[in-house]
Amino acid sequence: MNSQKRPTSKYPPKGSISVSELGAYASHCEVQALLRYRDGVAKSSVTEESKAGDRIHAQMAAQAVRYESARRSGSYQGPRDSRCYIATAVFGASAPETERLREWRDEVLMPTAAGRCLVACYYWLSPKLLILARPNSIMERGVRTLLRGFVARLAPRSEKEV
């Protein structure tokens, strides 16, 4: 980024429309967008929900800055836990399916105590079950088909490379 050309003003130029206003005209209701932005000023009330949103935004921003300083200093280790025994054995350590299953573990299971308990049980059990997924065996093909179906149900989106 060319820092010399970075903007300095905290106020928008006259005649310019905000990204939020533009988005409002693509929302469910154009009447609402007109009522909200007719005078060029957003009329919105500060609710508990919007306050919570602001708090989470501030938190995310602080964490993003911490991520960047850790990345620059070389201390960022990437995702903490790359274990995913069965998926790694079936698809490979860096396969998109394995990545998606890791994301599902971190985003869905890990935030709850029950999920963490399930993950701990899986880590205890899965090395013992790897025998079932010997390369090119019928079991391995069966497990791969099952996991592919599960991953497809997990995410309609695909991890596209930029």
Add this chain to the structure above:
Amino acid sequence: MFTLLVLLVVLLVGCLGVYLLLERKPVAEKVGFALPSSLVGASLVLCEPKEVWAVTKPFPLHGRPDEVYLRNGVLVPLDTKTRARDVVYPVDVVKLSGYAAILRHHPAFEGTPVSSTGWIRVVNRSTGRVRHHQVELLTDNELLAIHRRRSDLLSKKATPRPATNPTYCRGCAQRSRCPSPRA
């Protein structure tokens, strides 16, 4: 004896339930920083800037992008939403596309390509669960079409389309001023 056993099981299940409920950390603590796997290792070039980023192309537009990452020499915008449900609305895509247009046309990023896709991070308001959605961004022409529609509505050359779903009207903050509420 059997009744006692049933009571004991119920008590145990109850204790487990209470433990799991108490074990759930407050949302603020639970919201961990997460990046989509394809952005891990990317550098953060912009994060909640205080100043307004404004451009004159494709039309006068301004905004403050939440986060912008540089990955393999390409700028990728990311916007955070706090919601009760894990859902991405068309308005989110338009806003993210607006930020991408600002990055494309701002002199500070001259010569740096902008990705045709961006990321919406949805944080669940009550559980703190974070999900990332990759979305296709709109082009300048598509944004211009929305801008033209806005101009037509403001100059009363076009009639505004009301919401088709009455449920949407029930939760609308502008309902008291709306000339055609559906519910």
